[in-house]
Amino acid sequence: MKKRVAVLRGDGIGKEVTDAAISVLEAIGRRFHHEFEWVYGLLGGEAIDTVGQPLPDETIRICEESDAIILGAVGGPKWDNHPSHLRPEKGLLQIRKHFELSVNLRPVQAFKSLLSVSPLKEEVAEGVDMMIVRELTGGLYFGEPSFHDNDKAVDTLVYGRDEIERVVVHAFELAKQRRNKVTSVDKANVLESSKLWRKIVEEVAARYPEVEYDHMLVDAAAMKLITYPSAFDVIVTENMFGDILSDEASVITGSLGMLPSASLRVDGFGLYEPIHGSAPDIAGKNIANPIGAILSTAMMLRSSFSMLEEANTLETAVKNVLEAGFCTSEFKNIGRQILSTTEMTEKIISEIER
Ligand SMILES: NC(=O)c1ccc[n+]([C@@H]2O[C@H](COP(=O)([O-])OP(=O)(O)OC[C@H]3O[C@@H](n4cnc5c(N)ncnc54)[C@H](O)[C@@H]3O)[C@@H](O)[C@H]2O)c1
Ligand SMILES: CC(C)[C@H](C(=O)O)[C@@H](O)C(=O)O
Numbered sequence: 001m002k003k004r005v006a007v008l009r010g011d012g013i014g015k016e017v018t019d020a021a022i023s024v025l026e027a028i029g030r031r032f033h034h035e036f037e038w039v040y041g042l043l044g045g046e047a048i049d050t051v052g053q054p055l056p057d058e059t060i061r062i063c064e065e066s067d068a069i070i071l072g073a074v075g076g077p078k079w080d081n082h083p084s085h086l087r088p089e090k091g092l093l094q095i096r097k098h099f100e101l102s103v104n105l106r107p108v109q110a111f112k113s114l115l116s117v118s119p120l121k122e123e124v125a126e127g128v129d130m131m132i133v134r135e136l137t138g139g140l141y142f143g144e145p146s147f148h149d150n151d152k153a154v155d156t157l158v159y160g161r162d163e164i165e166r167v168v169v170h171a172f173e174l175a176k177q178r179r180n181k182v183t184s185v186d187k188a189n190v191l192e193s194s195k196l197w198r199k200i201v202e203e204v205a206a207r208y209p210e211v212e213y214d215h216m217l218v219d220a221a222a223m224k225l226i227t228y229p230s231a232f233d234v235i236v237t238e239n240m241f242g243d244i245l246s247d248e249a250s251v252i253t254g255s256l257g258m259l260p261s262a263s264l265r266v267d268g269f270g271l272y273e274p275i276h277g278s279a280p281d282i283a284g285k286n287i288a289n290p291i292g293a294i295l296s297t298a299m300m301l302r303s304s305f306s307m308l309e310e311a312n313t314l315e316t317a318v319k320n321v322l323e324a325g326f327c328t329s330e331f332k333n334i335g336r337q338i339l340s341t342t343e344m345t346e347k348i349i350s351e352i353e354r
């Protein structure tokens with residue numbers, strides 16, 4: 001089966017981890033006789049430098065003509081002082097909005113072989129298997145007005161009923177396939193948008209009597225996420241809370257570099273990217289952890305292409321490599337064998353080819 005995939009490597013380690021993910025997908029293609037066509041596009045800082053905009057029209061065209069999108073990460077200090085419309089991150093927000101990628105899935109699983117390296121106690125991290133469902137195209141990131149001058153700064157938090165309902169429904173549907181539990185995270189003790197959010201969660205929950213649900217305020221959720229993470233099954237939350245909580249949740253796994261994500265449109269079209277950024281502090285050193293990016297492509301295989309065996313094979317390969325005692329350099333000082341980005345990629349490919 002031939003699949004056409006838009007590849008937006010982005011900036012910094014975005015390029016390194018995307019190259020890793022493509023090499024792994026090539027190995028999956030060889031093993032299962034699939035042909036992938038990679039179509040490369042510019043996004044973020046490199047796009048600003050090359051064509052003067054963070055999301056070039058050509059990139060939109062490439063993505064529209066593809067079956068799925070793979071993205072690395074964008075940004076870096078070089079563009080930090082640019083005006084808002086010429087920042088790499090703007091391109092990321094624009095592509096999410098353009099393709100209506102309103103549901104962002106961020107699974108968090110503690111690999112048994114890495115329990116001892118989680119900053120949390122082993123018994124706290126053990127058995128964690130949660131799905132953070134983050135609303136991705138609304139809220140503070142997109143509300144107008146949004147500006148600052150010397151004396152005043154304004155951001156606007158707006159949510160419409162439909163925007164909330166579609167992500168909440170997605171969360172309840174997912175819970176049915178998992179452990180039947182949804183925790184909705186909000187700030188309903190202060191924010192009007194959270195009050196509407198909570199009301200809609202109640203309405204949707206009434207249609208899913210088999211799914212247990214609760215509401216949790218975001219500050220308490222941030223605490224519970226690292227004190228009792230195994231209590232969570234599906235977490236559903238608005239854009240900014242989901243951004244923050246997912247980076248926090250990554251510590252359960254031992255590294256921000258481990259977490260994948262899928263950003264989905266209601267018809268299933270998807271963009272797949274690790275949750276981390278361009279990591280300027282380690283870019284260009286061939287030491288970034290490619291596993292978040294690689295696992296994101298497993299989400300693509302499963303969700304966009306219904307290639308279930310292929311996705312399982314890829315995930316098992318990652319698990320086996322970790323279980324064999326290999327990891328990347330952010331896990332140093334724990335008596336495991338440290339691999340570079342490309343060495344880790346080769347190890348995972350060898351597992352797939354076994
Ligand atoms: N999706 C995206 O494109 C995305 C996501 C987050 C941040 N960003 C952007 O990235 C830039 C840097 O942001 P930041 O430093 O706050 O966040 P970051 O996620 O890039 O890095 C945070 C820390 O985690 C480490 N880290 C991240 N990914 C890693 C990996 N795969 N392997 C090993 N270590 C890893 C980094 O070295 C750094 O110490 C900013 O411009 C930010 O806007 C982009
Ligand atoms: C770079 C930034 C705009 C982005 C976000 O906040 O959504 C990132 O942190 C993420 O998690 O994908």
Ligand SMILES: [Mg+2]
Binds near residue numbers: 243244247275
């Ligand atoms: Mg983030």
